[in-house]
Amino acid sequence: MNRVRSDLLLLFVVGFCMFFSHAFSDLVISRLDRRIDLSSQVVRTVVSLKVENNGPDSVSEILLPFPEHVAKDLAFLEAFVSEGKGKTKGSSDSLPIKVVNPEGMPSALSWYSVSLPKELGKGGNLNLEVKAVYSHILRPFPEKITQADIQLVAFQDGAHYLSPYAVKVQSLTVKLPEPKVESYTKLGNTKFSGSEIKYGPYENLPPFSYSPIVVHYVSNKPFAVARNLVREIEISHWGNVQITENYDLVHAGAEIKGEFSRLDYQTRPHVRGASAFRNLLAKLPARAHSIYYRDEIGNISTSNVYSDSAKTLLEIEPRYPMFGGWRTAFTIGYGLPLQDFLFQSEGKRFLNISFGCPMSDVVVENLTVKIVLPEGSNDISVSVPFPVKQSQETKFSHLDMVGRPVTVLEKINAVPEHNQYFQVYYRFSNISLLTEPLMLIFGFFLFFVACVIYTHADLTISKSSASYLAKLQWDEVQSTIQQFQSIMNRSLIVHDKLEASLRDLSRTGDVQTCKAARKAADTLLKELSKEVKPLLSFLQSSSQAAQILPKVEELVTKERELQEKLMLKHSTVVDAYEKKSSGGRDIENRVASVQQKITLLRQEVDDLLEIIDEI
């Protein structure tokens, strides 16, 4: 209970400063209702005040002081003018708030000033609503509990609203998560009913009146605190916004001591593990796709996605139940359709996307939002509805040449209230989209050109070396042999034609055409043999061809022989037909011996061709 003592000290300080408070006494708060919501780890207070100006001068701003130990946990502060009463409060836009240091005030207080939309004249009044959210103000007490214990939390504040102005009537309502309270400070006019504690109404309090209260109550709500959260929002103009969030999470409630027994936890999870939390719920935008949930050692399989047209709910479960003081780290990522978040105005594009963590009930101590714009974006400006630290860096990703501009926004103590839309304006020309595909195409083109050049280039270093010359010669020999082979094949085809003409003859009996065919074949063969001569002489002169030459020569002689035999056969058959003697069988008999030789020769020629071929 050291803290309570320090608060008493503070009380003296506050009492001390009451002497200086006359400067503000022109304003009077005629009515003040304060509601403190303790139902989660984030403490939300809503103060509705009715301000009256009793002084002669018109007032344009109202001061809100916060004790320093509270101010350091103040995560979010918002004030707006409320019109009307009850539930039809049409709250206008939030009013601008700035930090001020009024002179003569002790440093134990932090001051904020709210600028009013219009000056408050003499006798005028105004309904104001101030919403403040604190992140780490709840203290688990005791600080260490066993698995079976329930978690108790202490909360301290003043029963009276700390105000530099006199307050006529004020009241305070504290809302608890469960109707179980260990102890609470009892002052006059204190009521405890259900899960609410009511203080007040108190009347006619002077400025800076302070009376501390402590509420010690049961809270088994998850105390999920992200020590660090890095959100990376990467825009691709091909149609995707990719969001990656790296969490470094801790259960900031009462730490577990002693054993953790899985058995107890499994048999009675709500009793032996009441303070632990099992899962977290992230509310992602509608049409989120490709959602993943993993940590540095791989995918975490315990997650579920529920989606409808308005939102996508991602329920994730850490690898192990989170007891007090236990930590974990994980990454979630998802893609969003570009057209839902990227718009154009006045030639500029702007991204409109929410700032904070998508999980309800998670407090982020250090939130870093990185917006990665496509390569070639320029003229970047950011508009965020609350103050953030801003810087620029460059990121290199797929095939970047100059890097993508990254805007880094940093925020300390982010609460769900910070989950507001912010805008990033930039210019980007569509032509830049094509650079990377073109680069790829060009790269591959160059590669193929290089391949073509390599295959056609002669990279020999020494053009006069023996092996190189031999290779050149050998290439020549090969090409000659190839030519030679094609000639041989052609002459074989001519042979086939001759045979075919003979068959025609046997069918039609047309001797003249057959003769003509022979004549044509004869001339063709002669031409071919002429063609062979230079090739042969080349081969004879070339030293490289020494091993093939005998085969080639053999082939030539064999082919010639075959040619002769064929001619012989042809002429005999034709003669026989001319004489019209003795029919088919006789002819066959006569030709038979020749035919035998022909088939034999043909076979040999074929073999030789194949051998040469294999060389």
Added chain:
Amino acid sequence: MSEPETSQSTALRHAFGNVLSFFILLLIGVLAFSIRLFSVIKYESVIHEFDPYFNYRVTQFLIKNGVYDFWNWFDDRTWYPLGRVIGGTVYPGLTLTAGALWRIFHSLNIPLSVETVCVFTAPIFSAFASWAAYLLTKEVKGTGAGLTAAVLLSMVPSYISRSVAGSYDNEAVAIFALIFTFYLYIKTLNTGSLFYATLNAIAYFYMVCSWGGYTFIINLIPMHVLLCIVTGRYSPRLYIAYAPLVVLGTLLASLVPVVGFNAVMTSEHFASFLVFIIIHVVALVYYIKGILTPQMFKVAVTLVVSVGLIVCCAALAVLIALVASSPTKGWSGRSLSLLDPTYASKYIPIIASVSEHQPPTWPSYFMDINVLAFLVPAGIIACFMPLSDASTFAVLYIVTSVYFSGVMVRLMLVLAPAACIMSGIALSEAFDVFTRSIKFQLLGATQSPQVNKAGDTNSVAKNDVVKTEISEDSLKERPSRKNKKKEKENIEKASSVSRIEKASLVSRIEKRLLVLPLEASVVAILLLVLLGAFYVVHCVWAAAEAYSAPSIVLTTRSNNGLHVFDDFREAYAWLSHNTEVDDKVASWWDYGYQTTAMANRTVIVDNNTWNNTHIATVGTAMSSPEKAAWEIFNSLDVKYVLVVFGGFVGYPSDDINKFLWMVRIGGGVFPHIKEPDYLRDGQYRIDSQATPTMLNSLMYKLSYYRFVETDGRGFDRVRNTEIGKKHFKLTHFEEVFTTHHWMVRLYKLKPPRNRIRGKTKKSKSVSGSIINQLCHAVHVYYCETCSVTLT
């Protein structure tokens, strides 16, 4: 048909054949890569098993700190308090390869994570391995066989088992290096080019960097060289293929820190040096034979042989004496267990305790190489007709690898490429024979009616068409064959040309004789296709079902879909986030690599089983009663103890099932742990019949602590019995975490009690002996403890 067109179309077909085989190879690469992605699709992109986690961690270190820090890395997070010199004890090939890949991607600004690169290294290299197999088989038997072998290798289950996406292990890269080294050796042998010989040495260097299996290369190649010399196939090409490899290769190999002087000091390498000497002698003999007359030569031979024999005998005697004087005879334990399969189980329980060091069973052959097992003999026969230098190498490779695979399951991996090459040759030869005989039959069928139906007008036109087609076909066959030989012949010298020519002539004549009936060959082709189809189905099944489980995530199918057991990572994540950075975690060595990589905590022992005593210490602690165990662990500065327990969900490979190995290994060093104490009548049991030593051992207690409260009677679903000792309390340990399915249980050592006067004497006498032994085991570190306790 006009004449110039034919030559043009030959060239065109020639080019077409090249393009076609290029695209086939490309598709083979894609197939090899994508068949290994089942694990990513079915599970996730994650590192598998145990060793890959270590490699992954080393890669992370390499990428973060650079190569020089990597060489000098002394890892103080394992083998506490000894530490381990990672840079000098690891084969760096895989790590450097992945690191280089990562560098390349990042220099192109492609932001892949280290994990992604590591996960996909193995599939990428299996594509490379398929291409290497193509090249090797092409050198042996031509393009057709090469393509077939590449297809087979791209999906052989044995290799898939070690190279699925995420299986980031040395073998993934090493198999590629192995095949590629063999290819370059054969290429050098066929061409006699020094360029390829140099490349060969570099490929060998890469293999040495990657895997301890490089000794297979450095023994197989000398064997082949020796075989060639003995069978009279010595040629200058053989000399060029071998001599530079030994000289350059040994120099390069000794650059790798983990090999170092082993490259010249251990017996595994002696074969290569011996053959190196022999080949020089043979070369000299051939040279002398060339310059001397035959009579002079004979005289010289008798002179040299008689002198040489004496010298050789003397040298051999010295060598044998030297080798015999060393206790392991100069061979490392793992290599010895290759030569003598019973060696490991006799002397090194650590080697024997690893399941992949056991001899394989017959079904595992069928599982791992499937139909290839039947095709291999056919391939060997095909290699003998005609027998060339390259095909003798292929035969030698298959024969030796079959032997080695019979010794150790793990070496099935070396057999797989050989089996693929052989089967590729067999299949391609078979298809060759069948298609040729079909072609022959068709040719014969069209020619015979031609004679008979000479008078028929209709048939002639048709015949012509058929005939031209056939001639086209025969033309088509020619260029392909020519193509295959062309490059080779370009550089080769006269002698080889004439020999191959002769050989091909012989084979062609044989071919002409080997013509099968049409129906038989059609049926045979269909059957072969069916066999191939079976193989493909089996491979896809093996890749999808058998080998793609990452083993850190388990799944079961139940009525309401897939159930995931992610307990290991749950425990490791808990350790990494909720304990101090310097806390030491004790567990059985299996989980050491994963703990250091995933939980980033210091471990006492890990999967690199370099220090038997240290492992025995942990084994002793696990098999001791709680108090003694606490003292051992406390002396090792251990804060957490991790046990794996499968009894709750029925996960069979848990610590209770491995417990006997802990006892054995522990008892091997600390004789007060006796195996019979843990066995009831020679049977290992944990029920009420179990021995009290067993029931009081730390492992039993940590596994079954409060287990009885889950179902009231403590029914172990792995052992299918009720446990023996049900209700007990832990006095020196406290449970700090148990995972969702109880598969991993973490205990914390309780802080030492305040000293109570009366009890100190008793504990001293019990623990004194143990600690005394520890001091002898790990000399330096415990002497202080020792003196404190004993005085």
